[in-house]
Every structure is written in structure tokens, then in C-alpha cells.
Amino acid sequence: MSRRGEFGLIADLFAPLASSEPGALALTDDAAVLDLPAGYQLVTTVDAIVAGVHFLPDDPPETIARKLMRVNLSDLAAMGAKPRAAFLTCAFPKGLDDQWIEAFASGLAADVAAFAMPIAGGDTVSTPGPATFTLTALGLVPAGTAVLRSGARGGDLLAVTGTIGDGALGLLAARQADGSGGAHQAFLADRYRVPQPRLDVAAGLAGHMHACMDISDGLVQDLGHVCEVSGVGATVDMARVPLSAAAQAWLAEGRGSWEQIMTGGDDYELLMAFPASAAHIIAAWNASGGTPVTVIGTFTEGTGLHLTDPAGQAWTPVRTGFTHF
Ligand SMILES: [Mg+2]
Known part of the structure; x- marks a missing residue:
């Protein structure tokens, strides 16, 4: 998938997106361990975007990453929730070059910072199919106040x-x-x-x-x-x-x-x-x-x-x- 390989991609491109969340353990452990403030509920949503369905295959990779983040943030907003952390699964087509993946990560980094939404974990795989990205977003609401x-x-x-x-x-x-x-x-x-x-x-x-x-x-x-x-x-x-x-x-x-x-x-x-x-x-x-x-x-x-x-x-x-x- 990349000359960096899966672990190189995580260390070079995705670990920096976890740096503001101590519970992400720098993406070096098996799972994240997140604190939940007393009196709050966790609001959880997941959205997948697929090349050719949710974005155009030749859209800039930066904007594909930002759309992925933002469609999920929009679901949190709809519930009245504040962003807390996100989990990202990337299925990159075989043969996608590193430059594309770097641009994708830089678009994501911009929104991680803009919305205080660290990437606290995820998975990176290669696929014979179209590029597919899945983000699970966690948000917080004071208990009992989610808007339905x-x-x-x-x-x-x-x-x-x-x-x-x-x-x-x-x-x-x-x-x-x-x-x-x-x-x-x-x-x-x-x-x-x-x-x-x-x-x-x-x-x-x-x-x-x-x-x-x-x-x-x-x-x-x-x-x-x-x-x-x-x-x-x-x-x-x-x-x-x-x-x-x-x-x-x-x-x-x-x-x-x-x-x-x-x-x-x-x-x-x-x-x-x-x-x-x-x-x-x-x-x-x-x-x-x-x-x-x-x-x-x-x-x-x-x-x-x-x-x-x-x-x-x-x-x-x-x-x-x-x-x-
Ligand atoms: Mg929605």
C-alpha cells in the first residue's frame, strides 16, 4: 500500500493526530482508554465514505479527509453533543501513492486541530476495491440532554x-x-x-x-x-x-x-x-x-x-x- 507500511503510516502520519489525547496512548497500544467526565453521556456515531459514492475519486485527498471528519461532527451537532475523540479506519486501494496518503493525513490534521477532535485509534488496511474511510466519532452531552x-x-x-x-x-x-x-x-x-x-x-x-x-x-x-x-x-x-x-x-x-x-x-x-x-x-x-x-x-x-x-x-x-x- 505504501512504502512506509502499516506501522510506518501510523507512526508518521496518524500518531500526531492523537497527540492531544493521552488516552490514545500514542496509538501504540491495543485500544484507547478514555476518561468520561462525571455527569456526561457518550454520544457515538459512525459514518463511512466510499470513493465514487460520497466523494469523487479525483477530489483532493485533503478535502476527502475533512468531509469524513465533518459528516460525523455534523451528527454529533445534531444530538447537541460536543466533540470528544474519533476512531478512523482507512481502506486504501493497493497502489495508492504515499503523497496521496500524506495529503489525506494533512487534511485530517487541520480538522483535528480546528475541532479539538483527536484521532484516538483505528485501523489501516489495503483494499482491492475503492478507497473507503470510516470514522467513529465520540461526543459528550450532559446526561439526559441529547436532542432527539x-x-x-x-x-x-x-x-x-x-x-x-x-x-x-x-x-x-x-x-x-x-x-x-x-x-x-x-x-x-x-x-x-x-x-x-x-x-x-x-x-x-x-x-x-x-x-x-x-x-x-x-x-x-x-x-x-x-x-x-x-x-x-x-x-x-x-x-x-x-x-x-x-x-x-x-x-x-x-x-x-x-x-x-x-x-x-x-x-x-x-x-x-x-x-x-x-x-x-x-x-x-x-x-x-x-x-x-x-x-x-x-x-x-x-x-x-x-x-x-x-x-x-x-x-x-x-x-x-x-x-x-
Ligand atoms: Mg445525520
Whole structure:
């Protein structure tokens, strides 16, 4: 796999990513031994990304590593958890050169530092198949405070973080290697390759949420998941769905569609239910300069999603979102 071999890779490239976590034992032992502060619960999630499925095989290795870290951090944010430590399994295709692996490790190192998320263990193997990376992320919440998908109630505000649709348009942008996407192509491609886990919103507002999940498979489909497990319906006013300047431009130019924005994957924004009484808390949060939180609709008693397009007409997607199977 590499002229360094498995142990050389671990010592040279991955052990430095463990240096801030004493319990990682410098990746020289059989397992990590982590302390859990009294009164906290461990929130655990795992996500795998596969070349050709979750990232483009010729994406920069730095951004592949960062996406791996960030999709998992997004799941921690969705539960209201703070990052604690991560475990990484790399299946590198045979014949991948050391330069690629070094670039992957340097992208990971940047996010280990940015999010205080040490790599406390893992495994490194070679594979005859496509590059596959799996990260298990551990986070902490004060006991009993994890935010679940199932807590939305009729009358709750339906809100999202950041901007919606950049992930789906970004995949199109990332595929247009010829630069034909215009001035916004780089922004959108970056939004696809390097998601922004909304840990600030989790830290600042989780205590006010009734429910939360992160949008990985499209707003419509993921909203459907929250509604189903909460036993409620929802209305969405698409005129209020926050769009980046780039997404607005692509929509106006016919490069992108509402279908892609509402049902495309890879946004990694948070979808949240707040009691109506929290409206002033959301306003204060937005005034404070945190990641913007935008109310786009309401959770309703009963069942069913009712979407209204910007022209005020009832709107139904052709497809509801990304499914693997
Ligand atoms: Mg998720």
C-alpha cells in the first residue's frame, strides 16, 4: 500500500493526530482508554465514505479527509453533543501513492486541530476495491440532554441552519472540471467537498430545541424522518428557505432547480424544532453573529408535509431525496 507500511503510516502520519489525547496512548497500544467526565453521556456515531459514492475519486485527498471528519461532527451537532475523540479506519486501494496518503493525513490534521477532535485509534488496511474511510466519532452531552429527532410537536417552529441546496448544486459544480459553472462554481464545489458542522448552534441552542437532525439526504426526506418519528406533520414556505448567493444565481440562470435544492443531499445543515416561545431566542442568536438560524415553516398536528413554492403554489418534489438502496 505504501512504502512506509502499516506501522510506518501510523507512526508518521496518524500518531500526531492523537497527540492531544493521552488516552490514545500514542496509538501504540491495543485500544484507547478514555476518561468520561462525571455527569456526561457518550454520544457515538459512525459514518463511512466510499470513493465514487460520497466523494469523487479525483477530489483532493485533503478535502476527502475533512468531509469524513465533518459528516460525523455534523451528527454529533445534531444530538447537541460536543466533540470528544474519533476512531478512523482507512481502506486504501493497493497502489495508492504515499503523497496521496500524506495529503489525506494533512487534511485530517487541520480538522483535528480546528475541532479539538483527536484521532484516538483505528485501523489501516489495503483494499482491492475503492478507497473507503470510516470514522467513529465520540461526543459528550450532559446526561439526559441529547436532542432527539422524536421530540417535535404540533405548533413548533421548523428552522434550519446556514443555507440549503449548496451540497447538491456543489456536486454538479465539482463535476464541472472545465470551469463552465461561472463565478460561483468554486464556492459551491467547496460546499460539497467541505461541509460545515454546525457545532456552534448545537452548543448555543440545543437546550431550547425539541428535536434536531442534520440534513444529509435532502431537506424534504430528512424532514419526513423527523415528522415520522415525532408523529407530526409540517408545512414549509419555500420562499423562506435560505439560499446562498451562489445558489440564488444558479437558480436564476437555470443551472439549478428547486427540486435539487429541496431534495439533494450533502448539505449537513441542522433541521430543528423549537417551541414557538423560542422565537426571541432564535432572533437573539442571529443578532449575536452565530451561524444563521432561519424559520422556514411549522410542525403541525397530524401527518403530511405541505410545501409551498415561492409563487405561493402547493409544491411536491418528483423524488424525495437520496437513498442508497
Ligand atoms: Mg445525520
